Amino acid sequence: MNPWSEFPVKLDKFGKVAVIGAGDMGHGIAETCALAGYDVILKDVNEEVLEKAMIRIMNSLSILDRKKRLGDETIDNVMDRMHPTMYYDDMSNDIGLAIEAVPEIMKLKKQVFEELEAVLPEQAIIASNTSNMSISELAKVTRNPSRIVGMHFFNPPVIMKTVEIIKGNQARESVMEKMIGFTFSIDHLPITVLKDSPGFIVNRVQAPSQLLLIKMVEKGIATFHEIDAMARNMQQPMGPFETFDYVGLDVVKHGLDYFARTIDPRYNSPPWLNELVDSGNLGKKTGKGIHDWSAGRPVIDPDRATGKVSMLDLLVVQVNEACKILEQGIVKYPGEIDVAIKNGTGNKIGIFSILKSNRQGVVDRLKHLASLLDEPLFKPHPALLTMEVPSGRKAMRRLKHLRKEILGDKS
Structure with missing residues (x-):
């Protein structure tokens, strides 16, 4: 075979x-x-x-x-x-x-x-x-x-x-x-x-970044607008909180509360999100949520971008969560995590490349975020220093061969 x-x-x-x-x-x-x-x-x-x-x-x-x-x-x-x-x-x-x-x-x-x-x-x-x-x-x-x-x-x-x-x-x-x-x-x-685990792969990997952003706001380190401006300045099509609005704040709340019940209670939706949902301000679909959508899309001022949190911070907490997924045997081929993220989200570079460029920096940043936000979920996973960096390219190559095997001349 x-x-x-x-x-x-x-x-x-x-x-x-x-x-x-x-x-x-x-x-x-x-x-x-x-x-x-x-x-x-x-x-x-x-x-x-x-x-x-x-x-x-x-x-x-x-x-x-x-x-x-x-x-x-x-x-x-x-x-x-x-x-x-x-x-x-x-x-x-x-x-x-x-x-x-x-x-x-x-x-x-x-x-x-x-x-x-x-x-x-x-x-x-x-x-x-x-x-x-x-x-x-x-x-x-x-x-x-x-x-x-x-x-x-x-x-x-x-x-x-x-x-x-x-x-x-x-x-x-x-x-x-x-x-x-x-x-x-x-x-x-x-x-x-392979395992029927909450959030499966992509949503599970991204869940800690949602928690990170919420904590940044709650601690007064940055505002919704400042974080979204930072993301826009980093060439992201939408800021994180703008994305919350786009998806629907009721959907975001449901996801957080589900993770709180099934993974860790720290994921409980914050009071400000509950208030917005209870008042019917659900984001784009209602015209108002975290941002005002009455003009079709929020007006984000790039000059208000924060320098206290970056897109790199979102990646390091996602890599950390990916280690937990691999440890739990949820995915057979580690590189498929990157394939899934690249082809299912706006992230076209994946998450594991930062381990190749600065592994110790990832660990150090996680320690800093865990301390700054008083959040144990961000403590670095022990495997980060020793694991082989998963290859998204190898995983994609395997999928292409598998497709050819199954579809025959149609691929």
Whole structure:
């Protein structure tokens, strides 16, 4: 067998794909699948949301067409593969995969899983696009948890190539293999998450940087505006708190509180965030949050940038968290952490390169941040001084070989 190969089988082509939830992520996932040639049933309980989703997909395809990124496809052909519906009755028995993409509410997701199991054929795989929640917990409401996996896309799914494939406690290896093949078939990168751990890989690695920024504000070291100005001056498309607003402060709060329950109570959402959420100021979607979005985007004054925190600080706490992920066996190939971050976020250089350039400096900065902010979570992991620096290039090379092995002449 090819030493780069994981599986001795070719792609097991699915029939139709169902996406449940037509919101920000759901419509993008549906578009991604349709672009790859799959017929997609896009279901939502709200007709207005469905109509808006179809318009957004059409607009996205128009942009791709103008940029000559549709290849041999046409907008009409892709749209013909889209089948919006409000009813499970429209689900056919040739659906091979259903992807749940409803809001991050455990009770709601479990309800959808129960509904899907009642209408889908027994061989169909059910996946959740949750960014944090336990796949094994979701699977508990099903009769057949062996076909339940996580399939976490990043926003926007059409552009961001990373997809975390999360193995639930009872998921069959054959199901994981099929999901990896499917992910390659939609021209995305499957990053296998071996353990159903909170935040999986990317969100778990980035969680300490959120805590770092919150602590900087709470300690009076820098303001929201000063930190965002610093990031903009460092050529970032958005500042960290601007990104909070863009994602939705309710979503940010949910993620922090979930990490507080499952990883460490220090992640509890701060009072100022709770107040904004309780008052309905959720960020971009409501016009106001940490920043004012009434003009379409916040006005960030670059002259107000802080010099007391830098983007490098965010990287050092992320590298530290990555060590914990590797220690816990959450990922098999360490370099895939960098691949996932480069292809799922705005960070195009990854996180491990700073270990090559200044390993001791990373350790020293972590010690300083832990002391400055009185935060034990930032204390340097012992492996930082001795670990082999993971290679994102080697990991990407392995993924490319695996893709060729599975897709054959299609790669």
